[in-house]
Amino acid sequence: MAAYVWSLNGQVWPRITPLEVKQGERVELSFVNRTLMTHPMHLHGHVFQVTEIGGVRLRGAKRDTVMVIPQQTVKVEFDALYPGYWMIHCHLLYHQAAGMMTQAAGMMTVVHYQGFESRSYDPLASMTEFPRP
Ligand SMILES: [Cu+2]
16 A cells, blocks of 8 residues: 655655745745545645635634644645744654655645745754754
């Protein structure tokens, strides 16, 4: 049986390309669920507003996690006010970390504020028990 590997933008943690944002801008994220499972998508350090569900625009709830059902697109917006690296991931631990057992970690990436530097940012450090690429 093939192992599950969930990805964001076709990439699996920790081999990801950060989502770049600029401090002060309003950022839209589109969660496009092409799978047959529901994913509770969670952004650290921010509150976002749900602005579209299944093609219907709305002024939705403000929250940090939103359920994205199979074959659905949910859009959210947040104000980029807190410089740093911030995790964004599926809150089902098995989806987020599924690949920790299979050398492909899964549904997690980061939002990165342009110009913010941190020597401690090293996604590959989470894979210490596996060979680096
Ligand atoms: Cu998930």
